[in-house]
Amino acid sequence: MKGSTRSKERSAEGEESGKRPKRKCLQWHPLLAKKLLDFSEEEEDEDEEEDIDKVQLLGADGLEQDVGEAEDAESPEQRARRPMNAFLLFCKRHRSLVRQEHPRLDNRGATKILADWWAVLDPKEKQKYTDMAKEYKDAFMKANPGYKWCPTTNKPVKSPTSTVNPRKKLWACPSEPSRDLPSPKKAKTEAMPQLNFGMADPTQMGGLSMLLLAGEHALSTPEASSGTCRSDVPESPDSRQKSPLFQFAEISSSTSHSDAPPKQCEASALFQFAEISSNTSQLGGAEPVKRCGKSALFQLAEMCLASEGLKVEESKLPRAKEPGCGRIRELERGKEEREIKMEKREDANLQKEAEFEKSTKDNVRDPKDVRNVEVLQVDDMKSIKIEDPKEIKKEEFEEDQKSGLFPDFSYSASSKIIISDVPPRKGHVYHPHGIMIIDDPTALNKPEKLKKKKKKSKMDRHGNDKSTPKKTCKKRQSSESDIESVIYTIEAVAKGDWGIEKLGEAPRKKVRPSSSGKGSLLDAKPPKKKVKSREKKMSKEKFSDTTKESRPPDFISLSASKNTPGEVPEGLKAEPLTPTEDALPPSLSGQAKPEDSDCHRKIEACGSRKSERSCKGALYKTLVSEGMLTSLRANVDRGKRSSGKGNSSDHEGCWNDESWTFNQSGTSGSKKFKKTKTKEESLLGSTKLDEEFERKFNSLPQYSPVTFDRKYVPVPRKKKRTGSLSSELTKTSKGSGDKWSNRQLFLDAIHPTEAIFSEDKNTTEPAYKVKNATPSISNTSEPTAMQEPLVGSQKRKARKTKITHLVRTADGRVSPAGGTLDDKPKEHLPRSLLKAAEPDCNEECAHHGGAEAAETRSSTPDMPAVSAFFSLTALAEVAAMENVHRGQRATPLTHDGQPNEMPQAPVLISCADQ
DNA sequence: CTGAATGAAAG
């Protein structure tokens, strides 16, 4: 079965999607990256799409899983995005700049320029990027032990439906729970997080995503014989090195072993993150108690997810209204029918539910039972699918979202499936616990929860009083009015499946909020802040609850509030946040501490299951809320800070002095920052990871275009400048910390030139700091740069080399610009240049050294197609001259003329042909 | 979906 299925899938995929299936996974950094760049609303759209995809994917996966579990050779699917290499980091960081300069230029062109820059980039600077890339990679690998770089072409998604977006961005990852089962290694981590991403706001996601990853990681690890993963990731003593990231990775590894890394404190957020994840994984395998510990993270993740999931759901509602969603409504109807069917089953399970609560403590149930439940669900799913694929998708989608909350928990594909079904409308919300339980092998809990939820939903439909599952609500909403559905949901929540005892107040409150909640839902993003506050409030409440221990009502209320983002418990506000915070930090820092504390509390309080639950829930919630808050906060801050405006801001900002400053601070401070932060970060944990990554990324030097231009330019002057500069540079370069200072020095040195250039630059500001000179240095040190040829794909290089080499030679250093120019000789030629160029050329040649010219010429002659080349040659010459010119004069001729397009590059051209 | 770049990893 498996084989056949797979092959089919693959083939299908291959045909349909072609090669690109890869996207499935979420990536680690993507969030960061995105955040950095911009949050914008677009993301939402993407998310939606992604969600859809996910759903589809999930469905497919589920099927697949059912069929074939075992190993997927493809385990790779897990794939988180592979870490970016140095060059990519560089591109990411500078692309915007390039684009700014050359608005017309398409990405390809920009990429070329970037490549040129990269080529020119001072080795030292390059090294920074390289190091960063390495660190990043290490951290990444730690996080995803099993990660394979080139996963076979995966079959990404399956479905044709997926038309949506293969490309979407990472966010869309189609994670497939099912896969997780078979291949615990990678799939797990990625899958869940992905979902989350899709669901939640990117902003919030940041921290959450990290958490999720960690949780996911942990889950997956334990679940599938974590051994593989771990084994894969042996701790590398080497790793220790320096960078926080590195440490992070290291720690994580060590953690897994159970040793506490000595440096953890110092370690950056990333590090902690890794550690946590590792710990989690370890714990996961083992005992329940430990689970609690791990679960803390997981729970957090869950909480986050849940909260996000709720949001998502809400958001979905509105979406349903959208034209595109129309079909969804229909689907929903179908779902309803289905649900009805399900109700019967659920009813049967009701008893189980009751048990479930009890069982909470005893996680362990008979595996058989669990299995049965799962099977049932699965069957349902199948039947549903059969009925209407679309519907299924929809459901899955929803489920996915919901499941996203729990993603981590899915240890096995089967479990995932179940979860997905279950999800959660309320379940996760009110039962943070349940999630934990879910983690446990005992699947029962999950199924039960699910059932409950389903029941509720059914009930609602029927008009029963109690619960209205979120799903139902959604459906209804889609079909009917969002508000009503929301209200129902709220009510249901308030009533609580728990039921329980009381709810009086809670429900009411909730109800009100619901209306507000709706609004919030509609505005998916805006609400975030509110949500946070709410969450905080919630957490507070929870906290209090916890202390008190058994207070179903409160608890419920909390859950309700969570459910409805819009809602904000009035009472909650009053409560102080601090307690929560306090609790959180330790957990993060201590890793297990929080969990332990939770456990203890539970135990203590445990008088009744509810109390326990409530306690746990409260704690978790608190943690979650905290984490969420922190992450959100961080994100927000970042967003403000980095973007100020929005997307473009980053780029623009970068160039501005301010931005520079910022960068500097970041760079210089990075180290310090790590230390200080580390402690603090304990609190933030995942959040910090994001931040750290961001910081690191941000800290990476961003060079102004001018710099590069100059680099080219410098050629002539190079000697002078280079000499002095080079010496300085070299010195400075050594000093790891003081890049900036060095740069400044350079700037100062170069300053005059810069001013000129700055004018050229279109916009941005006057003073750029350029570090540039480095290139000039090339004379002495550059040789290394030149040789690089080996790197990368030979082909490309060869190409490039061909193009550039002449220029380089001429200058003595490599001049990337040349390459660019070559591509667009026409532009380069530009008037002024040509004119002056030729004459100058001669001079220049003489001046510089005929070597360059000679080479160029020589090359030219060789070429058969003279005419064409000829022009090229001429260009090259011109370019060379120009360069010289510039260098000498330090004037930016071309720039002024056409700043945007060809601008700076003028320089080097070469005869690519050769 | 392709491509433009570089580079790490896998086949």
Added chain:
DNA sequence: CTTTCATTCAG
């Protein structure tokens, strides 16, 4: 050695 894939988005 060659192929994949990572980022980015106009075409």
